[in-house]
Amino acid sequence: GEDVEQSLFLSVREGDSSVINCTYTDSSSTYLYWYKQEPGAGLQLLTYIFSNMDMKQDQRLTVLLNKKDKHLSLRIADTQTGDSAIYFCAVAGNKLTFGGGTRVLVKP
């Protein structure tokens, strides 16, 4: 089945850019997503990209997709303390498969 991997932890200074990486195995994935989860809360859909795109930008968020390497990244520009959360990458074939999440800690 599909396997989605993320690094566990990222520490970044306020104002810097954060880059969260994700790799996946199923090349037939059609949509790829980034979700944000704050403590004790549900998942907030941040953005998604269709598999025929290489890049998508939405305000401070930039998603890059390298289909050849099956690599997805999320860049957060001008990271704020409110961006501290767990970020999940997910890929959709017939259903959503999630990575284990990257815990982002923003230091003032």
Place this chain on the structure above:
Amino acid sequence: NAGVMQNPRHLVRRRGQEARLRCSPMKGHSHVYWYRQLPEEGLKFMVYLQKENIIDESGMPKERFSAEFPKEGPSILRIQQVVRGDSAAYFCASSSPGNTYEQYFGPGTRLTVT
């Protein structure tokens, strides 16, 4: 425009009891998905339902777990004879028929089995 609603938000059950988790999808959404998140892990797909129909239950444990989405009312995830290993956060998501690739999540139900 209310989002996905789940209740209860927290549920405590003793081993052997039944747990019932409810999910009301967003207005206009007729597709519901259930996911389980074990502590410090990502979400794992359990089941995908449309009204009165189970579309994909490949992630559901074979025993004790069942799900339904009746014509009227919320979707229900039922866990019979709960065990400590069932302690987790259970999330429901919904999507509209035309946009099944956009799933919106509820706040989750945190089940604790004592």
